[in-house]
Amino acid sequence: MKFLLNLSIRSKITVIIAIVSIIAIIIGFSILTINSISNLKKNLVAQNALTARLLSEYIIFPLIFDENEEAVEQINKLEVIEFVEKVELYDAKGNFFASYHNLPATNKKFVQKTSTHYFENDKLYIIEPVMSKGEFLGTLLFVISTENLRQKVKEYILLLIVTGIIVAFFVVLLANSFQKIISLPILKLATSIQKISETGDFSIRVQKWYNDEIGFLYDGFNNMLEQIVKRDIETHRAQAALAESQEQFSTFMELLPAAAYIKNPDSTFRFVNRFLVENFDADKWIGKKIIASYMSDEKDLLEKDAQALKENIHYEQISYDNKNQLRQFEIWKFPIHRKDKPTLIGGIGIDVTQRKEAERKVQYYIHQLEKNNQELEEFNYVASHDLREPLRTITSYCDLLSEDLGENISSDVQEDINFIVDAATRMNTLIQDLLQLSRAGRVEYSKEPVDLNFLIQTIVSDLELKIKETNAKIIWSNIPIIKGDAVQLRRVFQNLITNAIKFRSDNKPIVKIEAEKKDKKIIIKVIDNGIGIKKEYQEQIFLPFKRLHSRNKYEGTGIGLAICKKIIDRHKASISIESEEGKGTTFTIVFNDDLNKNELIK
Amino acid sequence: MIIMDNKNSNLVGVLLVEDNPADQQLTIRAFKKGRVNINLQIANDGVEAMEYLTGEGKYADRKSYPLPDLILLDINMPRMDGKQVLREIKTDHHLKIIPVIMLTTSDQEKDITDSYNLGVNAYISKPVRINDFMDVVQKLEDFWFSLNKVPPKNF
Numbered sequence: 001m002k003f004l005l006n007l008s009i010r011s012k013i014t015v016i017i018a019i020v021s022i023i024a025i026i027i028g029f030s031i032l033t034i035n036s037i038s039n040l041k042k043n044l045v046a047q048n049a050l051t052a053r054l055l056s057e058y059i060i061f062p063l064i065f066d067e068n069e070e071a072v073e074q075i076n077k078l079e080v081i082e083f084v085e086k087v088e089l090y091d092a093k094g095n096f097f098a099s100y101h102n103l104p105a106t107n108k109k110f111v112q113k114t115s116t117h118y119f120e121n122d123k124l125y126i127i128e129p130v131m132s133k134g135e136f137l138g139t140l141l142f143v144i145s146t147e148n149l150r151q152k153v154k155e156y157i158l159l160l161i162v163t164g165i166i167v168a169f170f171v172v173l174l175a176n177s178f179q180k181i182i183s184l185p186i187l188k189l190a191t192s193i194q195k196i197s198e199t200g201d202f203s204i205r206v207q208k209w210y211n212d213e214i215g216f217l218y219d220g221f222n223n224m225l226e227q228i229v230k231r232d233i234e235t236h237r238a239q240a241a242l243a244e245s246q247e248q249f250s251t252f253m254e255l256l257p258a259a260a261y262i263k264n265p266d267s268t269f270r271f272v273n274r275f276l277v278e279n280f281d282a283d284k285w286i287g288k289k290i291i292a293s294y295m296s297d298e299k300d301l302l303e304k305d306a307q308a309l310k311e312n313i314h315y316e317q318i319s320y321d322n323k324n325q326l327r328q329f330e331i332w333k334f335p336i337h338r339k340d341k342p343t344l345i346g347g348i349g350i351d352v353t354q355r356k357e358a359e360r361k362v363q364y365y366i367h368q369l370e371k372n373n374q375e376l377e378e379f380n381y382v383a384s385h386d387l388r389e390p391l392r393t394i395t396s397y398c399d400l401l402s403e404d405l406g407e408n409i410s411s412d413v414q415e416d417i418n419f420i421v422d423a424a425t426r427m428n429t430l431i432q433d434l435l436q437l438s439r440a441g442r443v444e445y446s447k448e449p450v451d452l453n454f455l456i457q458t459i460v461s462d463l464e465l466k467i468k469e470t471n472a473k474i475i476w477s478n479i480p481i482i483k484g485d486a487v488q489l490r491r492v493f494q495n496l497i498t499n500a501i502k503f504r505s506d507n508k509p510i511v512k513i514e515a516e517k518k519d520k521k522i523i524i525k526v527i528d529n530g531i532g533i534k535k536e537y538q539e540q541i542f543l544p545f546k547r548l549h550s551r552n553k554y555e556g557t558g559i560g561l562a563i564c565k566k567i568i569d570r571h572k573a574s575i576s577i578e579s580e581e582g583k584g585t586t587f588t589i590v591f592n593d594d595l596n597k598n599e600l601i602k
Numbered sequence: 603m604i605i606m607d608n609k610n611s612n613l614v615g616v617l618l619v620e621d622n623p624a625d626q627q628l629t630i631r632a633f634k635k636g637r638v639n640i641n642l643q644i645a646n647d648g649v650e651a652m653e654y655l656t657g658e659g660k661y662a663d664r665k666s667y668p669l670p671d672l673i674l675l676d677i678n679m680p681r682m683d684g685k686q687v688l689r690e691i692k693t694d695h696h697l698k699i700i701p702v703i704m705l706t707t708s709d710q711e712k713d714i715t716d717s718y719n720l721g722v723n724a725y726i727s728k729p730v731r732i733n734d735f736m737d738v739v740q741k742l743e744d745f746w747f748s749l750n751k752v753p754p755k756n757f
Binding site: 381384385386388389391392393395396397399400403421424425428432487 | 708709730
């Protein structure tokens with residue numbers, strides 16, 4: 001059986017069909033044989049029983065009349081019947097009476113009143129009572145050889161065997177050919193599976209033959225392949241994504257110009273990036289807790305790690321690197337929560353040594369600058385007082401001198417005194433202007449809403465005399481509120497308006513102050529119809545001490561516009577000039593419209 | 603130290619605290635030109651001014667050195683500057699009622715605001731030209747000695 005099980009499916013089917021068929025043939029033929037034998041026997045019995053009956057009729061008379069020879073004669077007529085071996089006749093008393101060919105009797109006494117037959121020792125025994133008008137006359141015993149029968153049976157069986165073999169041969173042939181219907185698709189499937197398993201090529205598909213169970217198997221197989229391919233693609237994709245993300249992570253960590261590490265909950269290092277390896281030989285840290293190069297103490301570090309397991313922390317740390325250089329780091333630590341696994345500590349350290357150094361430098365410079373500024377302020381204060389006081393004394397005593405000389409003073413002396421006074425006065429103004437310029441750049445500016453309309457009104461009031469004298473006209477309206485330092489802004493507009501009047505042409509001086517809001521800017525223009533400025537000088541006029549005219553013609557130190565520029569710069573605004581010689585000058589100031597309405601209410 | 607008329611104790615007394623002799627001279631001349639006779643006392647710096655006001659040493663003699671009705675105070679002075687003198691005057695129970703006027707070269711905003719914060723009664727910037735200076739002194743006289751009522755001296 002085991003041998004059968006290990007056969008190829010093809011052989012298996014062939015063998016099974018063959019065996020089943022042959023068994024069927026054998027069974028069929030056996031039934032046929034048994035049936036035939038039985039029939040033959042029946043025929044033999046029937047034939048000979050009839051013969052016995054007929055003979056019993058013919059031997060009534062010889063028996064009654066005790067005619068032995070007659071009886072033998074009658075019995076010998078049975079010669080025509082083949083295979084009659086013995087025929088014995090016994091009288092009513094059971095005594096032997098006659099036999100076939102006078103053969104000796106096999107029984108001494110034989111009485112049988114009913115007809116019967118049986119086979120014994122390859123012989124058929126037929127017993128027939130001889131009856132006449134209901135009277136028992138004797139018993140007839142037939143012994144018939146079954147040789148013939150056996151012969152026939154032999155022949156028959158032989159025929160059947162031969163036929164059986166021929167049929168079996170054809171059965172095997174047919175089985176061999178029919179098994180293909182089942183085995184071929186299975187074999188094909190098997191071949192495909194083998195091919196797939198050998199080549200790993202899941203794109204192979206099997207061609208369905210029939211819509212039977214194997215057909216379904218094919219469909220199922222193809223479907224399965226399809227799913228495998230799909231899953232394969234998905235797996236590939238996922239793997240590729242994973243690989244890419246891993247690569248990204250490792251590349252990122254490799255190239256990160258900062259320290260990055262992961263610690264176990266017990267503060268031992270688990271991962272360190274290349275920066276740490278290169279700068280701190282951190283490959284030796286893995287699995288260890290405290291690093292000697294840390295300048296912080298162990299307890300503090302462990303406490304920080306414990307805290308980092310719960311929340312993000314940020315602190316600064318100083319460490320010695322592998323070149324024994326002191327480096328300052330800004331450290332961020334954070335918990336890395338994981339599903340069903342203990343939380344880890346993530347750490348990032350950015351080298352801020354240079355930045356800190358720069359910050360220290362900046363701090364130093366700021367301090368230095370503040371100191372310088374303070375010194376300058378002190379100097380300014382001293383200058384404003386101590387430099388000007390002698391000048392004032394000079395002018396005062398010049399005046400006193402000319403007063404003391406009274407009418408005796410010669411015009412030459414008076415002229416000389418006037419020169420001294422002029423020079424001293426000019427120097428006083430110069431010092432004052434310089435101080436103003438210096439202060440405009442240094443003092444703190446307030447940042448409050450300033451109503452320029454009102455501011456200009458006060459300037460015009462202050463300049464009333466000059467305006468009347470020159471018959472000037474100052475026009476302004478609706479200037480938006482801007483944010484700035486009113487005192488400083490007043491200086492700007494006073495300067496610009498004064499300049500506009502000072503540098504008037506022969507026409508009646510008109511100064512227009514216009515304003516407009518545009519793109520979150522407030523643009524204010526101070527337009528005059530004065531003498532204007534040549535193009536080549538326009539760039540220079542904001543520089544201190546830039547005078548374009550001789551002192552005889554126009555008074556002034558040449559600092560006014562420099563002060564204006566400084567104040568405007570400090571307001572983060574801009575000032576520019578447009579001018580055409582002989583036609584007039586326009587100063588344009590552009591403020592950022594950063595006035596917050598809430599602050600206005602405040 | 604020039605005392606214009608220290609014998610007459612009924613005159614209005616003015617204490618000029620000024621370290622610059624030129625300016626002392628200028629102020630004296632300006633007052634001389636004025637219409638009102640005053641008893642002008644001069645202190646050369648803040649320390650001397652405080653000695654005068656508290657009656658230390660020679661200033662103990664109030665007949666010769668009476669408490670002034672008005673103090674003219676310069677800011678920039680050696681030893682003790684005007685603002686310090688002002689602080690001492692205005693925190694002194696007896697002295698704080700005496701009007702103090704800053705008469706100084708400084709027109710620095712800080713000096714002005716500081717002075718008013720310390721309780722100065724007026725702040726005057728010294729004019730450059732003599733005529734203007736005379737004018738200022740004239741106006742001082744007019745305002746403080748004619749229009750304005752100074753507190754009575756009841757000590």
